Amino acid sequence: MSDSEKPQAVAHEKPLADDAYLEDDPHRAALEDNPDRPEKLTWGTVLSIFASRPWFLRFLGLAFVGPVSGGFLLITAILFQIGTELGDVSNIAWMPGGWSIASSVSFSIAGSLSDIFGRRYVTLSGQLFAVVGAIVGATAKTTTTVVVACTLLGFATGIIFVAYAGIPELLPNKWRNVGLAWTEGAMAIPWAICGVIIANELVSKASWRWCFYIAIIYSVISFVGTALVYFPPSRPRRDYEKTRWQEIKEIDYMGIILYTSGLTVFLVGLTWAGTPAHPWKSASVIAPIVIGVLVFIACFVYDFTVPKQPLFPLDLFRRYREFTVLLVVVFVAGMIFYSMSGILPQGTLYMFESDGIQIGLTQLPNGIGNFVGGTLIPAIAHKIKHLKMQMIVALTIQLVFVALYSVAVPQSKPAWMAFQFFGQGCFGMITLLCYFIAGLHVPLRELGIASGLIGTFRSAGGSVGNAIFNTILTSVVTVEMPKRVTAAALAAGFPAGNLEQLIPAVVGAATGVPNAFAAIEGATPEVQDVTLAAYRAAYGYAFKRVFWATIPFGVIAIIAACFVLDSSQYLTNHTAVRLEKDTVGGTGAKTGQHQHQHQHGGDVESHEEAGGRARKLD
Structure with a gap:
């Protein structure tokens, strides 16, 4: 590409000295620091991100498998079975709920810390958290302990997800989506698919x-591998006028407390709502919901006005089309995906199959859709371009097919399977497009916190969605299931005096308990058939309400996506940073910063030098 053919850089009120703009202006960096060919990747970069054939070398991508695949995807598929074995199914919704809350908190904390200390040590600490959380889960004796384990793994996930900032900055702009898609692929094969x-x-x-x-x-494997090969810049924020200790003291601890407490209290109220012990009109529901909302609002008011390094930086939120609307999009996508990840396997169990293998086969299109939408399509997003339109299309598909689940239940298993391919498959694409677009708009020095906020809102959406949709499901089933099963049993001639024993037997038979009706007098084959049909019909009625409830949220996300500023023009060969140390086949950047080759007789000047010179000129 000749100079005349390259896109023209955007105008600026005040020019920056040489390559200092790489840190402060991603648009100008993408257009001006755009070599004819992408920079050759070092072996350290390749092993850190791709490391294609030996699966155990995909260290950054591999880091997600433990806390996400093991701690969320597998666990949400068998919530009922875990709760049944441990003798407590009343708290199973808190397994995905705790995971989502913890990850939403740690996303932003880790993003800020990675901008101070670099991605390497933050990522390694998250991998250690994952080991601890997994050990707690493996030794759990109660459902509550499993909830604690999932919460720890969720916290680890948010920390490890700084890779969503670390991976893009190591790649040319137009290949960033490939690196992000790779991390999803590590989780998809075989975990999301099967x-x-x-x-x-x-x-x-x-x-x-x-x-x-x-x-x-x-x-454990990802921790060891990451420690050996991943050496990104040690201080992405590059605020050399402050020590790291000064920056640590300026972290927004009050904002973290307000955000965590507000979200948790709000979700407690939503989760309790509609149960026999906590009707919607009760103080135990209204009080936590109201208090949670007020504390949550107070968090943003405080963050926008008081702290020097806020959890939610106002200057980022002022980038409405470049960043803020992406938070709305990813919040809604998280609401639907994370809640459905737990709800859909339960729906298969309650309405279609009780055999574990058949449940898995029924959910297989869901997993394949996750792989196609989260790995294959995002990997070619830079070829398709029109990133904004890709997002709108993906959101529309998600909206339509999640709503169509209601057409399939409880009678059409083939439609139930097919619709999940599209309804769940779009989440990965939507999420990676949000990271991809934000990374092309947000300055490098804020990339960690920006990526953290996207993760925060994604997981917060999952927490809210899990509470809302499980509350709808539980409240409807609590009313409909006993009523319908009782009516069907009496109509088939079942003695009214044995109804108290019948409903637990129906629940057991529907979920695979052998000979559940054996000890029930009057439970003829006809009674068994009609009560099981009534049980499934009650759940079908409840699930329809859940799926319909997703529609307004999906519409909001599509409207928000229409305001996203498309970043396709910045898909250039610009690479933001290099590895600070390349342990395989090279040396990396010696200064610890991205070095840029200037046309000054071949001299190389680091960001630190250029940044210092720019400050003197200012």
Whole structure:
């Protein structure tokens, strides 16, 4: 590409000295620091991100497998089975709920810390958290302990996800989506694709604890591998006028407390709502919801006005089209995906199949859709371009097919399977497009916190969605299931005096308990058939309400996506940083910063030098 053919850089009120703009202006950097060919990747970069054939070398991508695949995807597929074995199914919704809350908090914390200390040590600490959380889960004796384990793994996930900032900055702009898609691929094969089958096989042939054993194995391997090959810049923020200790003291601890407490209290109210002990009008529901909302609002008011290094930086939120609307999009996508990840396998169990293998096979299109939408399509997003339109299309597909689940239940298993391919498959694409677009708009010095915020809102959406949709499901089933089963049993001639024993037997038979009706007098084959049909119809009625409830949120996300500023023009050969040390086949950047070759007789000047010279000129 000749100079005349390259896109013209955007105008600026005040020119920056030489390559200092790489840090402050991603648009100008993408257009001006745009070599004819992409920079050759070093072996350290390749092993850190891709490391194609030996699966155990995909260290950054591998880091997600333990806390995400083991701690979330596999666990959500067998929530009911875990709760049943441990004798407490009332708290199973808190397994994905705790995971989502913890990850939403740690995303932003880790993003800020990685801008101060670099991505390497933050990523390694997250991998250690994953090992601890997996050990807690593997040794759990109660459902509550499993919730704690999932919460720890969720916290680890948010920390490890700084790779969503670390991976793009190591790659040319137009290849960033490939690196992000690779991380999704590490989770998809085989975990997202066959996760339900694997989880149910573990339950039937070994133990659900193997979900956590798998997380331990992967987390240990990824920790060792990352420690050996991943050496990104040690200080991405490059605020050389402050020490790291000064920056640590300026972290927004009050904002973290307000955000965490507000979100948690709000979700407690939503989760309790509609149960027999906590009706919607009760103070135990209204008080936590109202208090949670007020504390949550107070968090943003405080953050926008008081702290020097806020959890939610106002200057980032002022980038409405470049960044803020992406938070709305990813929040809604997280609401739908994370809640459905737990709800859909339960729907298969309650309405279609009780055999673990058949449940897994029924959910297989869901997993394949995750792989196609989260790995294959995002990997070619830079070829398709029109990133904004890709996002709108993906959101529309998600909206339509999640709503169409209601057409399939409880009678059409083939439609139930087919619709999940599209309804769940778009989440990975939507999420990676949000990271991709934000990375092309946000300055390098804020990339960590920006990526952290996208992760925060994604997981916060998952927490809210999990609470809302499970509350709808539980409240409707609590009313409809006993009523319908009782009516069907009496109509088939079942004695009214035995109804108290019948409903637990129906629940057991529907979920695979052998000979559940054996001890029930009057439970003829006809009674068994009609009550099971009534049970499934009640759940079908409840699930329809859940799926319909997603529609307004999906519409909001599509409207928000229409305002996204497309970043396709910045898909250039510009690379933001290099590895600080390349342990395989090269030396990396000696200064620890991205070095830029200037046309000054071949001299090389580091960001630190150029940044200092720019400050003197200013």
